[in-house]
Amino acid sequence: MRTVPGATDHVVVVGAGLSGLSAALHLAGRGRSVTVLERHLFPGGRMGQADIAGYRIDTGPTVLTMPDIIADAFAAVGASMADHLELMPVEPAYRASFADGSTLDVHPDAAAMAAAIEDFAGPEQAAGYLRLRGWLTELYRLEFDGFIAANFASPLSLLTPQLARLAAIGGFRGWEPMVSRFVTDERVQRIFTFQALYAGVPPQRALAAYAVIAYMDTVAGVYFPRGGMRAVPEAMAAVAAAAGVQFHYGSTVTALERSGSRVSAVISPQGRIPCDAVVLTTELPLTYRLLGRAPRRLVKVRPAPSALVAHVGVPAVGDHLAHHNISFGGKWAGTFDEIIRSGVLMSDPSLLVTRPTAGDPSLAPPGRDLLYILAPAPNLEKGVVDWDLNGQDYANEVVATAVARLMPGLDAEILDVVTPADWARQGMAAGTPFALAHTFAQTGPFRPANTVRGIDNAVLAGGSTVPGVGMPTALISGRLAADRVTGAVPDPSDTRTILSSGSR
Numbered sequence: 001m002r003t004v005p006g007a008t009d010h011v012v013v014v015g016a017g018l019s020g021l022s023a024a025l026h027l028a029g030r031g032r033s034v035t036v037l038e039r040h041l042f043p044g045g046r047m048g049q050a051d052i053a054g055y056r057i058d059t060g061p062t063v064l065t066m067p068d069i070i071a072d073a074f075a076a077v078g079a080s081m082a083d084h085l086e087l088m089p090v091e092p093a094y095r096a097s098f099a100d101g102s103t104l105d106v107h108p109d110a111a112a113m114a115a116a117i118e119d120f121a122g123p124e125q126a127a128g129y130l131r132l133r134g135w136l137t138e139l140y141r142l143e144f145d146g147f148i149a150a151n152f153a154s155p156l157s158l159l160t161p162q163l164a165r166l167a168a169i170g171g172f173r174g175w176e177p178m179v180s181r182f183v184t185d186e187r188v189q190r191i192f193t194f195q196a197l198y199a200g201v202p203p204q205r206a207l208a209a210y211a212v213i214a215y216m217d218t219v220a221g222v223y224f225p226r227g228g229m230r231a232v233p234e235a236m237a238a239v240a241a242a243a244g245v246q247f248h249y250g251s252t253v254t255a256l257e258r259s260g261s262r263v264s265a266v267i268s269p270q271g272r273i274p275c276d277a278v279v280l281t282t283e284l285p286l287t288y289r290l291l292g293r294a295p296r297r298l299v300k301v302r303p304a305p306s307a308l309v310a311h312v313g314v315p316a317v318g319d320h321l322a323h324h325n326i327s328f329g330g331k332w333a334g335t336f337d338e339i340i341r342s343g344v345l346m347s348d349p350s351l352l353v354t355r356p357t358a359g360d361p362s363l364a365p366p367g368r369d370l371l372y373i374l375a376p377a378p379n380l381e382k383g384v385v386d387w388d389l390n391g392q393d394y395a396n397e398v399v400a401t402a403v404a405r406l407m408p409g410l411d412a413e414i415l416d417v418v419t420p421a422d423w424a425r426q427g428m429a430a431g432t433p434f435a436l437a438h439t440f441a442q443t444g445p446f447r448p449a450n451t452v453r454g455i456d457n458a459v460l461a462g463g464s465t466v467p468g469v470g471m472p473t474a475l476i477s478g479r480l481a482a483d484r485v486t487g488a489v490p491d492p493s494d495t496r497t498i499l500s501s502g503s504r
Contacts, residue, residue: 001151004457004485007276009033011485012266014253015281017045018471019461021236022073022478023279024245029076030486034245035273037266039252042230043237045281046433046463047471049230050311052415054365057311058229059418060433062354062372063324065216066472067223073236073475077243084235086226088359093222095322097405098187099330099348105322106191108221121185132182132192135169136215142166143212148467151480151488152445166209175211176203190328192218194350197376198470200304200437202336210438216472224323224359253282256290261456277457279481283427284435284448284464291452301448303430304437304469305339306379306420310395312371313364313413316357320407321369323358327351327405335376343382345394349375353402371412373402380420380431387421387431395419435463443468450481459484 011027013020016038024034042049047060064087071081081087092105104120107113110133118126146162170178179192193203195213225231241247248270256278257265265274280287284301288294329335329348338344354372357364364370375398378385385394395417403410420431429435436442447468450460461481463469483489 001488002451002484003487004277004459006262006457008457008485009276010035010274011277011279012037012273012275013279013281014266015045015462016040016043016233016237016247016249017281017462018047018233018236018474019463019478019481020045020279020281021233021240022475023281023461023481024240024478025073025236025243026076026479026482027279027485028240028243028245029078030482030489032486034240035275036240036245036247037251037253037268037273038247038249041249042234043247043249044230044233047229047233049228050416052311053313055311055313055368055370055415056228056230056363057370057416058356058372059309059311059416060229061471062229062352062356062374063217064223064225064229064232064471065220069472069475070232070236072479074239076479077239079239079243081235084239085231087223088226090222090224090323090359092322093217094191094324094326096187096191096326096328098190098328100187102187104187104191106218108217108219113218117183117188121183121188125183125185125188128183129188132179133219135178135182136192136211136219138169139166139171139209140212140215140219142169142171143209147209147444148212148473149476149480151450151483152466171207171209173208174204175206175208178208178211179203187328190332194326194328197305198434200302200340200432200434200469201439202340204333204336206438207440207443209443213470222324224356226360228356228360228363253290256458258455261454263455263458275457277459277485279459279461279478279485281460281462281478283429283462285429286427287460287464291455291458293452293454295448295453302437302439302442303379303381303432304434306377306383306423306430306432306434308375308377308391308395308398308420309418310373310375310399310414311416311418312373312399313415314369314371314407314410316367316369317355317407317410321353321355321358321371323355325353325355325406327353327402339376339378340382343378343384345377345385346375349398349401351375351398351402351405353406371402373399377420380424382430383420385420387419391419391421392417429464435469438468450477451484
């Protein structure tokens with residue numbers, strides 16, 4: 001594995017998102033002096049925050065899985081996650097509603113989920129689910145250490161016995177076709193394939209290997225931190241600071257000073273910070289501008305689809321809404337063609353509606369609930385939508401659709417809207433918060449690498465590099481970046497367990 005040659009005593013991490021915080025904690029735990037520069041006034045990166053009219057809004061991801069990976073970052077400096085972060089299981093993990101009026105609660109517990117599917121679709125589908133669960137668990141076992149959590153020297157690094165086992169269980173077949181081998185009810189299939197949206201590829205064409213995302217939420221479970229999602233980066237930053245990491249907020253990096261093949265200092269309006277190595281978690285276009293080079297690729301990188309997000313205040317709804325609610329439109333398959341191929345808005349939207357106040361009512365004023373409504377949308381590279389002209393109108397339509405399907409007659413107040421154009425103004429390539437799509441040509445060693453040819457001591461982290469998009473992978477990318485600086489070390493906890501089909 002390629003690592004940074006020479007001295008690595010002082011490392012500057014650019015960006016205090018999850019990947020940057022993870023890198024900082026792992027580096028500090030390995031004895032490095034670490035300075036973190038963050039352009040915002042708070043940690044979190046894409047896991048942003050906004051306080052509007054008494055609502056404490058998380059503007060980034062809302063689904064938290066695999067908390068053991070967060071715990072690893074705390075353990076890197078000898079801290080216990082439980083002492084700094086309260087995570088509550090979300091039960092059900094999701095509530096799915098379908099165009100035919102049916103609903104299905106998704107339970108990580110095997111027996112509870114099998115019973116729910118039997119009531120919903122019959123005993124054959126319940127039995128198929130249990131077999132699917134076993135397959136998803138095996139998929140995770142094979143992928144985690146050997147692929148997801150590993151640095152690659154080259155594509156030849158893939159040629160291992162694990163690769164052969166992964167191929168043998170269908171990891172390189174299609175995601176949806178593999179799921180359909182276990183469950184034939186189309187509605188049940190969606191529960192275990194909709195996550196392809198996160199990967200930026202239609203489930204019909206996505207590699208089955210990415211079904212590991214379905215393992216993370218439908219088997220390992222979904223959690224919510226008291227205080228909202230922002231509590232995760234805030235706790236990580238506090239623990240890092242206690243471990244000696246220096247943070248400079250409101251500090252936008254404008255240049256990297258070079259000496260030969262090494263970055264010698266990081267420049268911001270606040271001054272010059274010398275470094276022995278630098279970890280860049282910035283958006284990919286800015287990263288390559290700062291470095292003054294981009295990798296040579298035979299195939300142009302393909303960004304993932306984007307999304308419109310509306311943050312909405314409503315009168316308290318009690319148990320009428322679960323924490324995470326998925327409303328599937330009747331034209332589910334066509335959704336991917338519209339947003340990925342044609343670049344148009346969904347004609348029959350499928351929506352994620354999250355109610356964070358189900359986990360922590362203090363995130364909204366008394367008697368109110370906070371909703372996060374996400375509608376997949378084309379990115380700016382593919383799309384034909386004028387978001388500055390039509391974004392608010394479309395947000396109104398999306399919110400009206402969500403209300404009509406899930407909470408008829410409810411008075412909804414739109415607090416804030418984020419469109420692909422807004423993501424682009426934050427520096428995200430093609431206006432998508434989901435970075436690069438997980439096509440085969442952008443998977444594993446074929447994804448933009450976390451090292452830079454011709455620059456010895458610059459390492460990348462974040463969703464656009466390995467291993468990919470999502471909270472768990474962002475955290476892992478920070479640890480992989482630390483490994484590039486110091487060389488790999490044993491897992492700090494060495495206690496990760498794979499949840500079996502009968503446990504939580």
